[in-house]
Amino acid sequence: MNPNNMNSKRTSYVHLHPFLRWAGGKKWLVRRINDTLDINSYSSYHEPFVGGGAMLFHLQPKKAYISDMNEQLMLTYLNIKDHIDDVIALIDGYGIGEAAYYDVRKIRTNNPIEKAAQFIYLNQMSYNGIYRVNSAGDYNVPWGKRINYQFDFDNLRKVSKYLKHVRIESMDFEGCLKRIRKNALVFLDPPYTHSKIENGFIQYNQKTFTLDDQKRLSIMIDKIKSRGAFYILTNADHVVIREVFDKGDRVIPITRISGIGGKNAQRGQYEECIFTNTNITL
Numbered sequence: 001m002n003p004n005n006m007n008s009k010r011t012s013y014v015h016l017h018p019f020l021r022w023a024g025g026k027k028w029l030v031r032r033i034n035d036t037l038d039i040n041s042y043s044s045y046h047e048p049f050v051g052g053g054a055m056l057f058h059l060q061p062k063k064a065y066i067s068d069m070n071e072q073l074m075l076t077y078l079n080i081k082d083h084i085d086d087v088i089a090l091i092d093g094y095g096i097g098e099a100a101y102y103d104v105r106k107i108r109t110n111n112p113i114e115k116a117a118q119f120i121y122l123n124q125m126s127y128n129g130i131y132r133v134n135s136a137g138d139y140n141v142p143w144g145k146r147i148n149y150q151f152d153f154d155n156l157r158k159v160s161k162y163l164k165h166v167r168i169e170s171m172d173f174e175g176c177l178k179r180i181r182k183n184a185l186v187f188l189d190p191p192y193t194h195s196k197i198e199n200g201f202i203q204y205n206q207k208t209f210t211l212d213d214q215k216r217l218s219i220m221i222d223k224i225k226s227r228g229a230f231y232i233l234t235n236a237d238h239v240v241i242r243e244v245f246d247k248g249d250r251v252i253p254i255t256r257i258s259g260i261g262g263k264n265a266q267r268g269q270y271e272e273c274i275f276t277n278t279n280i281t282l
């Protein structure tokens with residue numbers, strides 16, 4: 001992957017990287033998508049499961065629409081876009097270390113700028129970047145012992161500059177349809193619905209994204225196609241998922257070593273693949 005080649009028609013490609021640690025982040029995929037994806041040939045770019053935004057920051061489309069159902073996440077994007085100096089000043093003032101971490105964790109605020117700063121700080125400094133709250137809604141992840149960690153404010157400023165061109169919303173993925181027109185590119189990276197065979201039946205991990213959500217997504221893809229637009233979907237390579245997204249388009253299996261599922265995971269069930277009506281190759 002060579003971002004300079006890929007964006008050869010552009011003069012101002014500045015390297016950006018995700019500012020959050022995000023479960024299911026696609027940094028690894030970005031490294032494998034090659035020059036066959038020419039972002040300049042699409043009329044607009046849509047990413048309705050944006051998470052940490054690995055693909056967005058790699059492609060840096062000029063006309064982009066991003067969204068996610070995680071409100072706190074999208075509030076953070078908005079404040080990086082509009083109030084970067086204030087966000088950085090707050091993070092910088094928090095300090096590094098165990099005591100600082102637990103002080104930041106205790107902050108209760110309605111100020112959106114401070115919420116964004118706190119979100120970035122805790123994401124980087126907590127144990128594994130996990131987001132977890134207790135029944136009272138309090139964030140309860142322990143300190144991650146990143147004693148020498150330094151925030152990359154330079155990257156954050158560049159991200160802020162880039163986001164000036166990006167429309168940011170917090171919503172369910174279907175909301176993105178309202179903006180999709182002919183020749184748009186939609187990158188879809190939903191949570192995967194894992195399954196395992198139990199007593200001869202397929203059981204799904206339905207906590208975050210159910211099989212019905214996958215079917216809803218499949219119908220949305222039909223609508224994307226009917227508008228003359230393009231999609232790239234990443235998903236688990238599983239017989240049921242292949243059936244749900246069978247549209248006669250290309251299915252590209254991806255082989256990679258992954259920790260998903262832990263040591264007891266049944267190999268083969270957690271392989272991934274790409275479904276697409278574009279001509280990308282990996």
Ligand SMILES: C[S@@+](CC[C@H](N)C(=O)[O-])C[C@H]1O[C@@H](n2cnc3c(N)ncnc32)[C@H](O)[C@@H]1O
Nearest residue numbers: 022024025026049051052053054069172173189
């Ligand atoms: C696999 S992650 C995306 C990771 C992202 N591609 C990256 O590189 O970091 C899936 C995202 O979908 C979001 N999500 C879950 N259910 C959703 C829904 N119904 N509509 C929109 N977003 C949803 C989650 O908040 C999560 O950020």
